[in-house]
Every structure is written in C-alpha cells, then in structure tokens.
Amino acid sequence: MTIKYDKKEPLYEQLMDTIKVKIKNDYKADDKLPSEREIMRKYSVSRNTVRQALNELEILGLIYRQHGKGTFVANATDNPATLGNEHSFTKQMIALGRKPETKIMEYSVRPANKYFANKLNINEGDRIIKLKRLRSADKVPVMIDRTYLPFSKFEGLSAVELEVKHRSLYAVFAEDFGEEFRIADEALSAGRISDKDADVLQVAQGSPGLMLKRTTFNQQNEIIEFTLSSTRSDQYVYNIRYKNTKI
Amino acid sequence: MTIKYDKKEPLYEQLMDTIKVKIKNDYKADDKLPSEREIMRKYSVSRNTVRQALNELEILGLIYRQHGKGTFVANATDNPATLGNEHSFTKQMIALGRKPETKIMEYSVRPANKYFANKLNINEGDRIIKLKRLRSADKVPVMIDRTYLPFSKFEGLSAVELEVKHRSLYAVFAEDFGEEFRIADEALSAGRISDKDADVLQVAQGSPGLMLKRTTFNQQNEIIEFTLSSTRSDQYVYNIRYKNTKI
DNA sequence: CAGTGGTCTAGACCACGCC
C-alpha cells in the first residue's frame, strides 16, 4: 500500500484509507499506531499531511490520541463512527471499514390504510409506494427498512434505478424529484424484533433490536417519507453528536 | 481585539473566539467572512493557523465554506441540537404531562479501572466519581444513569447539592466548575436490561431496553463525563430532529 | 483572469509522559 501523488485523491485521504485498512485487519483496540513522524517517513509525506489524516480518523472515532504518549486504535464497537446527521447507513459502515449492501426486498404501490395515510398526512386510499430494504455489512444482515412514500410526489420512482445506482434515497429525492428535505424527525426505542424479521436478520426470535421511526418533511413542510426501521442491536450503533454552539 | 502569542492560549483558539464574537455581534446568517488570506494579514498569523480556527468553527456548525467563493456564517438556528440532554428527560416528561423525578442511588469516589480510565482518557488508578441515578416519571421508574467523572476536574462535587438543587448536571459543571461542554457524543443501541436493573426498573428480566453511552468533551477537548444509561423501552422514546442546513 | 478555499511541504518550538 503506497501513497501516490497522482492527483486523483488527496494524499491525506489515501493515507486515511490505508490506515483504516490496517486498523481493520492488523490492529486491535488500544494498539499503538506508529508515531506521526514514523508515518511521515514511511509514506514520504509531510507531518501536516499525516496529522490531517489522523484528525479525520479521530473525528470518525477510529483512533484517539494522548499527548506525550501516542496515537491508539479506538474500540470500534464502543464509539464507532460518524455523526448521525446523514443518517446514512452506507457512510457509517464505510467509515468503519465494512462493506455495506442494500437489497430491495419489496417494491409496491398500494392504497394507504388509515395508519399510513395519517403518517403521510394524505387521504385514506391515496396511493403510496412501499419500499422494503435489507441492509447488510460484510454480508451480515443488519437492518430492515420499511419506507412509505406518497405516490403523488414520487411517481416514476423505479426499483431498478434504486437497485442499480449507488445513490442514497435522499439523493434520489433531491436529484430526480426536486424534493429536498428540511426536517427529519426520528424516534428511537428498543423492542423485540418480530419473528418474521428475526429470520431475515438471522437472530433468535425475541432478540432485542433498535427500532426507529422517521418522518421527513420537504421545504414546504409536506411529509415526503415515513420509515420504520428494525435493527440488530449487536451490529449497529446509532451515533449522534451534539455540539454546543453557544457563543 | 488582537491576537497575542502570550503562550496562554493557542493562537487559533484566540482567533476562534474573536471570530465567534464577530459572528454573534456583527454578522448575520450567510454573511461572507473575510478570506483566509485577509484574516491572516489582519491578525498576523499564518494561513494554517487561520484554517485551523476556521476548521473548528466549521465543525461547530458556525460557518460553512464554499470552494472558490468564500466562507460564510451558518444559520445558527438551523444547527443540529444544542442543549445538554440532561434536560431532555426532564423536559420531555414535562411536555408529556408527566412528573419527572431523579433520585441519587449511589455516590462514590474510587480508583479508575482500565475500562473507565480509557473512557475518561485518564490513567488507571486515578480517582473517579461514580454517580448512579434513577429517573422516574409519575413514580414509574424509567431510566438508570451511571455517570463517571474525573475526580481531578470535579473535586468538591457533592451529592447533597445535586439532590437538593434542581439543576442539571451540565448546569453544575458549567456554573460550579467552569466546565462547559463543547461536544457530546452519544451512542444508542438496544439490549437486554440487566437482571439487577430490571428489578429497579420493575420490568421482567430479559426485557429489551434502550442503552445509551455518552462521552462529553469540554472546550479544551478533554473528556469530562462518561455516562451509561439503561432505559425501559415502554416508557421512553428518544427523539431527534435533523435540520437540513442545505447550503 | 483574479480571488477563493483545498492540499502540501520542510522546517521549528512547545507541552506532556515516561524512564
């Protein structure tokens, strides 16, 4: 693994990726990384570049530093990854060095029953799109998402396109339908994974899971998405970073 | 407002504070800040120092940058969340029309074992304060918090004071010890409530619960708090609102 | 084209932890 100045990717990003791989394969929690000066010599980059890479890894929660002592591998299961703002499963898994996959299990259009009509603030009987997706990391099933969309806003959305292209749902909303989200409200709780989902997620029946409900609003404050999510608690941790913006 | 190299505070922090004040008093959302090179000349510091200050402000969500255009003031009200979640339990319960209560079950000072020394980024054997609290709503037990603090930073914290006065932990940190939080990282997962906690929370053994880990950093990026929280999933839902600061 | 932020270098000194 070498760092090349081929202009395609910044040096510090290449360095980040290199170190990520090492963290995943060669190191375990609390192992000491080479010092900044060693890394600098090893890859023939300046110390600032090394520090830029390490800063990013620190923000991602993959390493921690101790003044006068060194840089160490963080315990991945304790404090993984990034800020939740993206609510992006994909990004978080990549940050953790795992390979994410999303498989569409169901795609259908149907009339809304009372519950979903209420959730999407439309009339009972109006058409909705249901999208059921299984998310995995390194081939391990992690999460089942059931997403409900008002058909009127996303007519023409095709399952194929979602499957083929590597874009987040939010990217599709914005790029293909001009629906940019303004607010997303999420509610997290713990529960028992349903028997049906437990089979798909390959866990014992009755296992605890992280349950999430999300309602997303567009710029006009209309509801554009309602999602129910069921997650294996041993495979996924939901991270949030609060910042004190007080000046 | 000048930047001095008097060794007390790093230049980039002084610069950060200076810019913060300007953002608060002189600028409004989406105003353009002076360019990095202008700031550099104005305060007689290097561009790297300017960028270090701006990077921090960007992480805090106070500014945003656009390549080729400039640096701008972010919309403060759009920012992720601010307030210490100490409030969230109390506030949320009040909002739901329930009467919240907090009872201190344990208050002790002890040497840190390896796990907590790591979590607080202190040395094994350094003293830590352990605070165990039960939170209830309308006399129904809801949540058990176990909070670990570095004794060196909170020497003199008394359980009595916490019990008597109605202040959040964060208020005590700030008002009595001058420790203002800058970032709080929370990790949420689902799990089974321990048998011991199940008795206190009055649920069946093996019941699922919402588990939370929180690490709080002060303005100097030192860890001031580590908390483990175990919550009855039938009594509490964790709500988050994401706002799109789209630029 | 000029001006902006993004990346990078090769040095330097300081503050901290440990022996």
Add this chain to the structure above:
DNA sequence: GCGTGGTCTAGACCACTGC
C-alpha cells in the same frame, strides 16, 4: 533526556467560482 502529540510559520501549487 527523549519521544510523543500540539501549535505555528512561510512559502507553494491546485481546483473551483465568477467575471
């Protein structure tokens, strides 16, 4: 004392935006 991460400088070139 020595090695560590933390801060800082004075340059340089690149990539993007807008005129």
